[in-house]
Amino acid sequence: DQVQESGGGSVQAGESLRLSCEDPGYAFSSYCLGWFRQVPGKEREGVAAIDHDVTTKYAESLKGRFTISRDNAKHTLYLQMNSLKPEDTAMYYCARQRKPATCSPDFQWSFGYWGQGTQVTVSS
Numbered sequence: 001d002q003v004q005e006s007g008g009g010s011v012q013a014g015e016s017l018r019l020s021c022e023d024p025g026y027a028f029s030s031y032c033l034g035w036f037r038q039v040p041g042k043e044r045e046g047v048a049a050i051d052h053d054v055t056t057k058y059a060e061s062l063k064g065r066f067t068i069s070r071d072n073a074k075h076t077l078y079l080q081m082n083s084l085k086p087e088d089t090a091m092y093y094c095a096r097q098r099k100p101a102t103c104s105p106d107f108q109w110s111f112g113y114w115g116q117g118t119q120v121t122v123s124s
Contacts, residue, residue: 003094008118015084019118021077021094029072032103034111035079037090037120044093046105048079057104084122091117 007019025031034049048058048068056068067080077094094115097103101110 003096003113003115005092005094005115005118008092008120010121010123011084013085013122013124015122016080016082017084017120019079019081019092019094019120021079021115023075023077023094023096023113025075025096025113028075032097033070033077034095034097034103034105034108035066035068035077035092036095036105036108036111037088037092038117039090044108046108047092049097049103049105050077051103055103057102057106059105081120084120086122086124089120089122091119093117 003023005021030052032051035047036044037047038044050056050068050070065083069078095111096113097110098112099110101107
């Protein structure tokens with residue numbers, strides 16, 4: 001019952017990437033799901049989250065460039081990243097919320113079932 005991220009890569013500043021996360025959980029459509037990222041030596045930070053009713057929340061600094069979405073039929077979570085900047089370079093993780101809390105990237109403590117991550121590198 002492990003989530004699996006994909007879609008990372010190396011791009012130039014200003015380009016786009018779409019990350020995917022497959023979650024085999026039997027009740028996928030009911031989950032709150034989130035994207036997080038981490039740079040070596042720094043704490044993991046929240047990027048975006050999407051609830052079962054497709055309500056979305058974003059880290060304030062990323063609003064307008066990143067879009068989270070889900071396809072329940074495919075058990076897949078997405079993160080569309082546009083106008084990428086070098087400071088977006090990080091390992092990106094998806095996770096499923098496990099503890100009762102608002103579905104938000106601000107509540108990282110409530111998420112679990114972490115994947116292995118997918119690396120995004122943005123060069124200037």
